[in-house]
Amino acid sequence: MALELLALRGLGLGDLLTAVPALRALRQGFPEHRITLAAPAGLGPLLPLTGAVDAQIDVSGPGPVPFERPDIAVNLHGRGPQSVEALRCTDPGRLISHGAGPPWRDGVHEVRRWCDLLRWYGIEADPADLTLGVSDRTGPVIVHPGAAYPARRWPPERFARVAAALGDVVVTGNAAEVPLAREVAELAGLPPERMLAGRTDLAGLIELVGRARLVVCGDTGVAHLATAFCVPSVVLFGPVSPALWGPPPGWRHVALWAGRNGDPHGTAPDQGLLRIEVSEVVDAVLEVTS
Incomplete structure (x- = not known):
């Protein structure tokens, strides 16, 4: 046995x-x-x-x-x-x-x-052993505006301005995030087929991230998928420091944080998160993709 x-x-x-x-x-x-x-x-x-x-x-x-x-x-x-x-x-x-x-x-x-x-307990473990695969970077840029709690959601109009500046973009999210993703896609002027929220299960999301050129998102699971597939990422942190949940240093990951701690389960966007400007995100995108 x-x-x-x-x-x-x-x-x-x-x-x-x-x-x-x-x-x-x-x-x-x-x-x-x-x-x-x-x-x-x-x-x-x-x-x-x-x-x-x-x-x-x-x-x-x-x-x-x-x-x-x-x-x-x-x-x-x-x-x-x-x-x-x-x-x-x-x-x-x-x-x-x-x-x-x-x-x-x-x-x-x-x-x-x-x-x-x-x-x-005497069991050797390597914190850097995070990789599940390596993106061929032939797919689109992923903008993922959702997060489990409002405190970690950057405003949709700001995500839309970033998406509009990036070109080949799809907007992702789960079924509950469809209204949010649709708002971002419409404000960014994206065609309907670029709004993928509610249309991809986890297997589909894994496949999408596994080909992506870039991921822009908040402090949520998709950020960790980007790390797992070595996809360049810009991750926006609000109430929780990236020192606790952020991507590993190096390899084209940028974690933006205003340096303020708050309630990660809050019902409104964290004030520190709101201090992150669109221009900072666009600059970070240029940093990780250049």
Whole structure:
């Protein structure tokens, strides 16, 4: 019977992508184990690209986790008692987690956080191991105006002015972001076929980013996809510092931030985000594409 390793990351697209180095470290550290990832089912198209996951169970949030007696359970979800207890309830032979192991530290980049956790347990992990592929850069520029919360959404009229200046542009978003993406596309004077929000599932978005020449977006999952496919990116940060969630330094990624912290779950655009001007974004585009 195969040895079983269960990892919990019941979060979104960007969260999964920041955990790729940790998942690959688990693959290297436990080559004899079958690795099951507890994560939202909709993220399934990403998993083969990681080379680190053998199976998936559909879990959104910190649990419960429908799995029994893994040899090893790894908490890549968070520090809260719910996720720790959810994994303890699977009756693992060994639990790897904050709380059970090292203390949680604030002010650590999300990628490094999970690599540091594994290193504490003697498992080598490389925070730079983020790549899923390399864009051939034959596709369009992607402008993605949406984000999970209004605090992280730069105004649509500003995104539209950037899109209008960039030429070969498509506007992306999920089904809930269709009105926002449509507003950006219309203000930018783009033809209807350039408005792709609500028309691409995750597999389609992966394919699109995997060919893109450039991504311009806020602090959201598409920014991490750009990093994963080595696509030049300009990422606009508001209430959260790029030191915690931003792209790695170098390789044509620019993170714009006004230096102000705020509430990432706020119901209005963050005041720091609003300090970023269209001209700054256009200048950053020239920087990463020249």
